[in-house]
Amino acid sequence: MARVVVLGAGIAGHTAALLLRQKLPHPHEVVVVSPKPTYNWIPSNIWVGVGMMKPEQVVFELAPVYRKRRIDFRQARAVELWPEGGADEPSPHVVVEAVGADGAAGERSRVTYDYLVNATGPRLNFAATPGLGPAANSLSVCTHDHAAQAAQALRGAIERLRRGDRLTLVVGVGHGTCTCEGAAFEYVFNVDFALRQAGVRERARLVFITNEAELGDFGVGGVHIRRGGYRVHSRTFAESLYAERGIEWITGAHVQRVEPAVLHYETLDGEEHALPFDFAMLLPPFAGQPIRAFDQAGADVTADLFAPSGFMKVDADYTPKPYEAWRASDWPRTYQTPRHRNVFAIGIAFAPPHPISRPLKSKRGTPISPAPPRTGMPSAVMARTVAESLYGMIVLGLPGPTRTASMAEVGASCVASAGASWFAGSAASMTMFPIVPDYEKYPEFGRDLHFTYGEIGSAGHWIKKLLHHLFLWKARARPGWWLVPE
Numbered sequence: 223m224a225r226v227v228v229l230g231a232g233i234a235g236h237t238a239a240l241l242l243r244q245k246l247p248h249p250h251e252v253v254v255v256s257p258k259p260t261y262n263w264i265p266s267n268i269w270v271g272v273g274m275m276k277p278e279q280v281v282f283e284l285a286p287v288y289r290k291r292r293i294d295f296r297q298a299r300a301v302e303l304w305p306e307g308g309a310d311e312p313s314p315h316v317v318v319e320a321v322g323a324d325g326a327a328g329e330r331s332r333v334t335y336d337y338l339v340n341a342t343g344p345r346l347n348f349a350a351t352p353g354l355g356p357a358a359n360s361l362s363v364c365t366h367d368h369a370a371q372a373a374q375a376l377r378g379a380i381e382r383l384r385r386g387d388r389l390t391l392v393v394g395v396g397h398g399t400c401t402c403e404g405a406a407f408e409y410v411f412n413v414d415f416a417l418r419q420a421g422v423r424e425r426a427r428l429v430f431i432t433n434e435a436e437l438g439d440f441g442v443g444g445v446h447i448r449r450g451g452y453r454v455h456s457r458t459f460a461e462s463l464y465a466e467r468g469i470e471w472i473t474g475a476h477v478q479r480v481e482p483a484v485l486h487y488e489t490l491d492g493e494e495h496a497l498p499f500d501f502a503m504l505l506p507p508f509a510g511q512p513i514r515a516f517d518q519a520g521a522d523v524t525a526d527l528f529a530p531s532g533f534m535k536v537d538a539d540y541t542p543k544p545y546e547a548w549r550a551s552d553w554p555r556t557y558q559t560p561r562h563r564n565v566f567a568i569g570i571a572f573a574p575p576h577p578i579s580r581p582l583k584s585k586r587g588t589p590i591s592p593a594p595p596r597t598g599m600p601s602a603v604m605a606r607t608v609a610e611s612l613y614g615m616i617v618l619g620l621p622g623p624t625r626t627a628s629m630a631e632v633g634a635s636c637v638a639s640a641g642a643s644w645f646a647g648s649a650a651s652m653t654m655f656p657i658v659p660d661y662e663k664y665p666e667f668g669r670d671l672h673f674t675y676g677e678i679g680s681a682g683h684w685i686k687k688l689l690h691h692l693f694l695w696k697a698r699a700r701p702g703w704w705l706v707p708e
């Protein structure tokens with residue numbers, strides 16, 4: 223009998239847990255440890271953030287789903303990892319801290335495992351920028367609560383615009399090292415759409431601020447796409463979308479601090495600027511969860527298992543190299559940790575070997591360039607890959623993982639909403655293959671242009687809405703859930 227413990231119940235962890243439970247015969251056990259009682263379909267937080275959806279439409283209770291699927295759910299946060307066991311508990315285990323509403327909050331216990339899947343996602347590092355975040359001077363859409371707060375602020379701004387005020391609304395990323403520029407891109411288009419629907423767009427100045435050196439980089443170094451017989455760079459595609467909507471943009475920016483109604487930022491040329499605002503939704507940089515690791519003797523080995531960013535090291539090549547020496551083969555394939563064959567990290571929790579976009583610094587030496595994105599589709603594909611590898615190792619007795627899903631060998635599709643309405647709405651649909659460019663295989667553009675595509679239109683909105691329902695159906699493990707692909 224083997225026990226697989228999955229840390230985290232987001233896109234990666236929840237997908238892995240459902241697939242593991244489906245594949246592993248009883249009495250093998252699947253345990254999920256996650257601090258929140260709910261699952262959040264994060265991509266639809268964008269619609270919550272403009273008031274087009276209610277928070278309860280993007281979340282559901284995990285406990286009933288896990289009860290039905292016979293997955294053991296512990297509402298707790300992992301705080302320590304003992305992969306060799308320790309003096310008090312000789313088996314590999316995780317120390318978890320309960321966070322339930324039943325008075326057990328803060329109580330620590332040990333959860334032993336035979337196999338561990340770390341899918342703890344990002345720590346939202348608002349503290350990296352003074353004044354950033356919903357507890358301070360800006361808004362976020364990273365969680366459904368943050369998004370509901372942003373929607374309320376947007377309603378307030380629309381009321382003021384209706385009364386005749388002229389306002390500046392800023393959307394973007396709140397630090398020079400952020401990722402998730404695609405989500406900020408999506409939100410700014412939804413804000414633009416909401417303002418137009420409310421008939422107040424002409425009184426609003428809408429500004430997009432990003433750490434990307436140019437629009438359309440998205441943390442993947444931009445993509446070339448085929449459009450109308452031409453090969454177009456995503457910069458052209460993105461700039462034309464912003465220009466058509468009258469959205470101003472500031473690129474190559476590091477937000478230094480956010481004061482109650484003004485944000486300060488530095489640009490790649492080393493200049494410092496101030497931007498007064500009435501509404502600001504700025505995504506935070508991501509870091510790994512603060513989980514410490516110990517060896518059998520109790521020595522702290524956190525730095526061996528985790529990168530300085532807090533993300534877990536897996537089968538990637540972490541040798542420091544200049545941009546010109548980066549290779550597709552640097553990227554992990556199995557997500558197994560090199561030190562422990564029974565520990566895996568997937569989704570945002572794994573440490574990328576390096577960025578994908580060219581790293582840039584301002585003239586003053588401030589790093590200003592996107593961290594690599596790990597969006598929903600690759601996160602879920604990694605979950606399936608690891609679940610299948612674990613089936614091989616546990617049930618078939620294979621010596622190691624057999625399934626692979628390198629981000630340099632898999633593609634991603636992303637449908638970025640540009641307004642939620644059946645008839646007036648639209649979305650930018652993009653596919654790229656592979657996510658990490660491979661210039662050895664595709665010397666010209668690093669990607670296969672037959673599978674790298676971009677388009678905007680109302681069909682994109684219908685697909686996005688359909689995906690919202692399909693992915694929530696799948697996450698709720700409703701009949702036929704496994705037929706819905708990642």
Ligand SMILES: Cc1cc2nc3c(=O)[nH]c(=O)nc-3n(C[C@H](O)[C@H](O)[C@H](O)COP(=O)(O)OP(=O)(O)OC[C@H]3O[C@@H](n4cnc5c(N)ncnc54)[C@H](O)[C@@H]3O)c2cc1C
Binds near residue numbers: 341405598601
């Ligand atoms: C606003 C927004 C919009 C987005 N839109 C899209 C989109 O349209 N398409 C797309 O593909 N991607 C999108 N993404 C990215 C997508 O949400 C992520 O790729 C995805 O959520 C990553 O999955 P994950 O499981 O790694 O992390 P998460 O989904 O964040 O899950 C992490 C889980 O770990 C739990 N956890 C945290 N700490 C601990 C701990 N110490 N112990 C145990 N559990 C812990 C959390 O509670 C959570 O359950 C968007 C992201 C944002 C922020």
